Amino acid sequence: MDKKLIGKAGKDYIRNELSARDPKEVVNELQSKHGLKLRHITDVYPLLDLHKKSRLEVHSACLHALVQAMIDKIDTSEDPSNKYEKLLAETTPYLGVGPLQRIPIALLSKYPDLASDEELRDMVQNADIFDACPMAMKRRIWKADLALFQQHMLTLLNNYHHDEHLQLISRDMRVGGVVAMIRDRRQHPIVEAILDRIGEDTTIYSMFLDFIRLVFDATPYPSVCTLRFDLLMALHEREFKDVYRIDGAHNLAWTLDACIRNQVLDDSRLQNLKDSLSEFQNMKRYSPVYGDVAMILMDPTASNLFSAYILEKLRTFVDKAPRASAMEPVKLVADLINLGANAKNIMENELKKAPKLDTAKHDRFWKIMIGMLADDNKSERRSELSTDQASTINGVLGEEEVCRKVYLQYVLDAATNLDILSLARSLPPILDHFPPLSASVLHTFGYESFFQTFMDIIRRMHLPSLLTKPEVAKVIMEDFLVPATRWSWFVHEHVVQLFIDCFDTRVIGHPGNAGESVRQVGVWAEKTCQTGAKNDEKHMDNLYSLYRALIEQSHNIYDGHVKIAPPGVMDFLRNDDNLEEVEEEAEIMEEG
Known part of the structure; x- marks a missing residue:
């Protein structure tokens, strides 16, 4: 078979022939020269034409059958690889060509050492061939x-x-x-x-x-x-x-x-x-x-x-x-x-x-943690850390990975149990030890993991309490999560998502009783938008999308009876590229 009829070279050859000569003459010549070499095929073609089978369909089916027969023979063969060297040399140029590539692939799969180093180098030069x-x-x-x-x-x-x-x-x-x-x-x-x-x-x-x-x-x-x-x-x-x-x-x-x-x-x-x-x-x-x-x-x-x-x-x-x-x-x-x-x-x-841990520092921290765990079992407790507790915890949160991870686990337990007194005393040190830009990857990753998990716990277990219990709202949202958004876009995005989740009928309950709590979400969103980190251009589009979703979600439930439109948020959204849509939303809010 003439190789120039396959792949890019084949296309170029046929295109040139059709442009230089009579197209009908070229087609007849190609069909005569490269058609199926079978007895009585000229008698069979008219019958296939009557069944509306094109030459492409006929030839493709025959090609598929021939290729499959050859692959079956390769797969079942027990012959040594050198018997197939000539076949590989003839078919390797077609590695990037449709159904024919299955033949060299079958050979190379069974005999990977058959290809020469030169052939390997050629395969690397062509991404399509290498992928095949x-x-x-x-x-x-x-x-x-x-x-x-x-x-x-x-x-x-x-x-x-x-x-x-x-x-x-x-x-x-x-x-x-x-x-x-x-x-x-x-x-x-x-x-x-x-x-x-x-x-x-x-x-x-x-x-x-x-x-x-x-x-x-x-x-x-x-x-x-x-x-x-x-x-x-x-x-x-x-x-x-x-x-x-x-x-x-x-x-x-x-x-x-x-x-x-x-x-x-x-x-x-x-x-x-x-x-x-x-x-x-x-x-x-x-x-x-x-x-x-x-x-x-x-x-x-x-x-x-x-x-x-x-x-x-x-x-x-x-x-x-x-x-x-x-x-x-x-x-x-x-x-x-x-x-x-x-x-x-x-x-x-x-x-x-590995560098040794500071035994004295860790022993002191273990002792403090045992004391805090003991305090959690008392009926009367302080809502603030003692001087000794604060000194020890502040001394390790920014430096000691082991202590930091254990402390964050303690806070997550308190969040799970919604132990407000424990949270009131244990959350402030976290705000005081945000990872600086020079912090280790683990310090930053640990804080991001904590905030994601902390907010997931609140979302799954305590959103209604966040909206209906002032002491919960103060400790978790006003004194912790809203101030925490200044640290990074990561916390900022998660907190806004938490606001969005508040606008759920299962969380709000009856709209007639939700006015004050919903207004409070608007206040939180306003402050978060003003003070939250916006120092990463890569994430600005996502922040715009989240604040837009917050406004839309508040408008979409209960026929807009619990909608919010904090002025600072609306001003922020006007900086978005989708300015017209935002202004339309603002007008809808004002009309409502």
């Missing part, structure tokens, strides 16, 4: 071209990091369905795509581990740690034993995975975690596996489990002062959080051990 290559061929190409492999993986990692659903579940400090969350993470299309590229190839997996270390060193986000953890465990779940057994972090990850699934840290599993770390105790030089272990421990679901465990352990000491031996599990789990928190430092500086 079977995965076995891509792995062979990546092994010879590390930069190409890293470029390909970087695209996947970027998409993973910016996936909104994955970001949402990674910031949830109180996951409801843990098993479902793990399934969502490990069956995510991007994770599946990376697993597909690794397969059971130990060399590609080693290349991926080296690459993800480089990525983490440059961008030490928790999402990279989650991916590191989930990929290892997904390989375990697929029973790719040859692959995961070369990973020195496997034993610790396997134990940790069981703890997270069951949300339990018992003595046995704590001992297993301790044993997994023992091999690194007397290292003479840095091991990349130690950095890998630290990365896995930095996964948010792991550190949330650890911090919640410490808080629950401290509760058991409320009625009886703990002995030194009773505090050992707390110290071990605190060390695990600390190891994860120092993953970047360990990798960057090739440390053999």
Whole structure:
């Protein structure tokens, strides 16, 4: 068959012929020269014409049958690969051409070593051809071209990091369905795509581990740690034993995975975690596996489990002062959080051990926390921290990751129980220790996770109380959430979404009784719009959309009887590109 009739070259040839000669003559010549070479085909064509079957349909069906027959023969063949060298050479040019590409793909899938190095280089030059290559061929190409492999993986990692659903579940400090969350993470299309590229190839997996270390060193986000953890465990779940057994972090990850699934840290599993770390105790030089272990421990679901465990352990000491031996599990789990928190430092500086915790500072904090937990059980309590409590808490919130995580877990418990006195004394220090621009990734991520989870608890459990109980509104909204919006666009957006959620018939109840509480939401929205952070141009469109949704939602329920139109919010919306729509909405509000 004349190759110039296929692909771009074929199109150019036919176009040139049709423009240079009589089109009818060209078509007849092409049909005669390149039609089906079958006996009596000239008698069959008129019959097919009567059935309104075009030449394209006929030839496509024949081509499909021939290609399938050839692929079936390749798949079932037990012949050595050299028998197919000529066929591969003849069909490789058609890797990027429709149904014909199935033939070289079938050959390369079965005999990945059949292609020469020169043919591999040619495949890389054409993105369409490379995309059509079977995965076995891509792995062979990546092994010879590390930069190409890293470029390909970087695209996947970027998409993973910016996936909104994955970001949402990674910031949830109180996951409801843990098993479902793990399934969502490990069956995510991007994770599946990376697993597909690794397969059971130990060399590609080693290349991926080296690459993800480089990525983490440059961008030490928790999402990279989650991916590191989930990929290892997904390989375990697929029973790719040859692959995961070369990973020195496997034993610790396997134990940790069981703890997270069951949300339990018992003595046995704590001992297993301790044993997994023992091999690194007397290292003479840095091991990349130690950095890998630290990365896995930095996964948010792991550190949330650890911090919640410490808080629950401290509760058991409320009625009886703990002995030194009773505090050992707390110290071990605190060390695990600390190891994860120092993953970047360990990798960057090739440390053999994580920096030690300040024992005196942490012991003082544990004592303060036990005292606060004991106060929560008293009938008469202070609504403010004592001088000693305030001094200790303020001394750790900005600096100590372990203490900060445990303290935030305490506040989330108080929010769950709507313990207003506990919230009144424990929320102010959080406002005093917003992460500065120079803060670590974990400090910022921890605060964002806390605010997302805190507001989710209020939304799910306490919105009616927020609108109907002045003491709840004051402590949670007026003294905490509204002032917190000045810190970042993240909190600002979530607080406005909380306002929107207030305009729900299930929350407001009868509109006749909702006037004052709804007006209060308008006051909060006005102040939030005035003082909330608007320092990130990338998120301004979303803020406009949220404030517009707030105005629209208030107008849409109960026939507009509970609508709001705070002047400052309406002025802010007039800065939006959709100026005319906003002004129309303002006129509607004024007419109402």
